[in-house]
Amino acid sequence: MKMTKPVPKLWVLISITISFCLFILFQIHISDLIAKNPQITQQVNNFFISIASSSSSHHQTLNLTGNANESDENRAKPPEKEDTCAGRYIYMHKLPNKFNDDIIKNCRPLIKWFDMCPFMVNSGLGPQVSVSDNTTAHVLTTRTGSWYSTNQFLLAVIFRERMKHYECLTKDPSLASAIYVPFYAGFDVSRHLWGYNTTVRDELAIKLAKWLSKRPEWMKMNGRDHFFATGRIAWDFRRVSDQDSDWGNKLMLLPEFSNMTMLAIETTAWTNEFAVPYPTYFHPKSLTEISMWQKKVKSVKRRYLFSFVGAPRPKMDGSIRGEIIKQCLASHGRCKFLNCNDSGGKDCDNPVKIMKVFQNSVFCLQPSGDSYTRRSIFDSILAGCIPVFFSPGSGYNQYKWYFPKDYKKFSVYVPENGMKNGTVSLRNVLGRVGKESVLKMRNEVVKMIPKIIYVKPGLVGPEKIEDAFEIAVGRVLERVTMVKRMMEEGKDLQSEYSQIRDLKKLE
Numbered sequence: 001m002k003m004t005k006p007v008p009k010l011w012v013l014i015s016i017t018i019s020f021c022l023f024i025l026f027q028i029h030i031s032d033l034i035a036k037n038p039q040i041t042q043q044v045n046n047f048f049i050s051i052a053s054s055s056s057s058h059h060q061t062l063n064l065t066g067n068a069n070e071s072d073e074n075r076a077k078p079p080e081k082e083d084t085c086a087g088r089y090i091y092m093h094k095l096p097n098k099f100n101d102d103i104i105k106n107c108r109p110l111i112k113w114f115d116m117c118p119f120m121v122n123s124g125l126g127p128q129v130s131v132s133d134n135t136t137a138h139v140l141t142t143r144t145g146s147w148y149s150t151n152q153f154l155l156a157v158i159f160r161e162r163m164k165h166y167e168c169l170t171k172d173p174s175l176a177s178a179i180y181v182p183f184y185a186g187f188d189v190s191r192h193l194w195g196y197n198t199t200v201r202d203e204l205a206i207k208l209a210k211w212l213s214k215r216p217e218w219m220k221m222n223g224r225d226h227f228f229a230t231g232r233i234a235w236d237f238r239r240v241s242d243q244d245s246d247w248g249n250k251l252m253l254l255p256e257f258s259n260m261t262m263l264a265i266e267t268t269a270w271t272n273e274f275a276v277p278y279p280t281y282f283h284p285k286s287l288t289e290i291s292m293w294q295k296k297v298k299s300v301k302r303r304y305l306f307s308f309v310g311a312p313r314p315k316m317d318g319s320i321r322g323e324i325i326k327q328c329l330a331s332h333g334r335c336k337f338l339n340c341n342d343s344g345g346k347d348c349d350n351p352v353k354i355m356k357v358f359q360n361s362v363f364c365l366q367p368s369g370d371s372y373t374r375r376s377i378f379d380s381i382l383a384g385c386i387p388v389f390f391s392p393g394s395g396y397n398q399y400k401w402y403f404p405k406d407y408k409k410f411s412v413y414v415p416e417n418g419m420k421n422g423t424v425s426l427r428n429v430l431g432r433v434g435k436e437s438v439l440k441m442r443n444e445v446v447k448m449i450p451k452i453i454y455v456k457p458g459l460v461g462p463e464k465i466e467d468a469f470e471i472a473v474g475r476v477l478e479r480v481t482m483v484k485r486m487m488e489e490g491k492d493l494q495s496e497y498s499q500i501r502d503l504k505k506l507e
């Protein structure tokens, strides 16, 4: 096969009615709503599962060399024989700098309370962790320079760097199956979250929506083949009113963005949003390196039954963190608490301190904080520590592309209510899990490691790594294919784009 795909001559314009109705419902209480049409969700899910299993046999060869840059986008040349990129070509929009580079150039005000500048280096991976001292060498045991002090909000930069090196990047939009928009939406909103009116907060998103919808690439599928990735949670982009006191901007409510596939470190309940892992500290450059790490965390001796790395949250907000900390401190050494409230949270910015605690623990507690999810979930998986969830929205209903469907295989679920009403003793619940089960779960967690990390951009050798980025891109391509088919068949896209999921319910 030479050409990737025929450009669709026919498509049906389907008007979506993501109407104010839904917005108003959304405003009332989104998490109390259940999917309006579960059958359709089920069908869509089944479809995903069937294409997912058929696509796992793709044979890809990675040959990524040196430092690619955006003007170097055509390494995916149409080859003579078999086109290994068929169906996987992606075109990256060349956005004006104000939509990406200019935003992070002035890095100090990106987050009001925190200096992001040190974390921007190394394509967004942050400063490399030096393994010169003994503790570091012991905890990370790798002399390969693959550990970085990666900040949790850097996903958009890392994702874009990876895309620049994506093996099937094409300069020819007509060849592309999907179109990537390298917008730093999260940094744009976060620099304006405190002390700016809604006009300022929305300005750049509106400009980008206009820019995109005027491009010829948009016309092909009304933007339904477009996608972007953001390193902040989706709630930051779903402001429901134009009152300045409301949180965030309204990027995700703009009609143009509503047509796109949106990747974020945490999603809200809408079906065109997909959760991808927060970046962790480990960005290896070979499969061998990952295998060595997996071997280490499988065999390491773990002193603590469970641990919590985090800060307290006000109990009046319904947080169970106070109860967790209390139980941890009263555990007679069975639980390790790394207090992120101490010393200005410095310990919790230190990859060695965090990895040390998680490597030493059988179970790692992952209660929600300011939002449902936490970066810590991925740090604990990386350390082979079995995550303990207290709400389905913290993991199971988020990272569906990444986590086993059967959550009992890799984690422990303790309903939040049991913590709130004081009937659950974590020490008892976790202490009762049998040795066999622990081993099984840990093996599953360790198996997940390659899937939830972002390997180093551009330095990947011939050993293929199906990492978080590759999985996301694969799923986006599958989704666009499905949407395109639905459009060609004149099917209603509303179900696919505007359903509401219930993040709080176990399926």
Ligand SMILES: *[C@@H]1O[C@H](CO)[C@@H](O)[C@H](O)[C@H]1NC(C)=O
Residues within 6 Å of the ligand: 063, 064, 065, 462
């Ligand atoms: C990778 O690409 C380079 C430059 O295009 C080429 O010289 C080299 O032979 C390729 N290596 C493999 C393993 O295909």
Ligand SMILES: *[C@@H]1O[C@H](CO)[C@@H](O)[C@H](O)[C@H]1NC(C)=O
Residues within 6 Å of the ligand: 067, 068, 069, 070, 071, 072
């Ligand atoms: C990026 O591409 C331009 C034009 O091909 C080239 O001059 C420049 O050296 C490249 N930069 C890097 C870092 O490869």
Ligand SMILES: *[C@@H]1O[C@H](CO)[C@@H](O)[C@H](O)[C@H]1NC(C)=O
Residues within 6 Å of the ligand: 134
């Ligand atoms: C670090 O390790 C080296 C070699 O194992 C040893 O000689 C040295 O004393 C250690 N230093 C500390 C501070 O433990």
Ligand SMILES: *[C@@H]1O[C@H](CO)[C@@H](O)[C@H](O)[C@H]1NC(C)=O
Residues within 6 Å of the ligand: 197, 198, 199, 200
């Ligand atoms: C919003 O803030 C900007 C900049 O401070 C100001 O120029 C503009 O008039 C404000 N708009 C409204 C509607 O208050």
Ligand SMILES: *[C@@H]1O[C@H](CO)[C@@H](O)[C@H](O)[C@H]1NC(C)=O
Residues within 6 Å of the ligand: 013, 014, 015, 016, 213, 221, 222, 223, 224, 255, 256, 259, 493
């Ligand atoms: C979104 O897609 C629908 C068709 O699926 C189309 O009717 C609508 O105009 C698109 N919106 C924008 C802003 O392009």
Ligand SMILES: *[C@@H]1O[C@H](CO)[C@@H](O)[C@H](O)[C@H]1NC(C)=O
Residues within 6 Å of the ligand: 312, 341, 342
């Ligand atoms: C967290 O730290 C702040 C400042 O040091 C302190 O005022 C507050 O009481 C601490 N909270 C807890 C629960 O430790």
Ligand SMILES: *[C@@H]1O[C@H](CO)[C@@H](O)[C@H](O)[C@H]1NC(C)=O
Residues within 6 Å of the ligand: 415, 416, 417, 418, 419, 421, 423
């Ligand atoms: C506490 O919460 C758990 C979990 O939801 C529930 O099963 C239990 O009945 C509750 N107990 C009390 C005393 O409210």
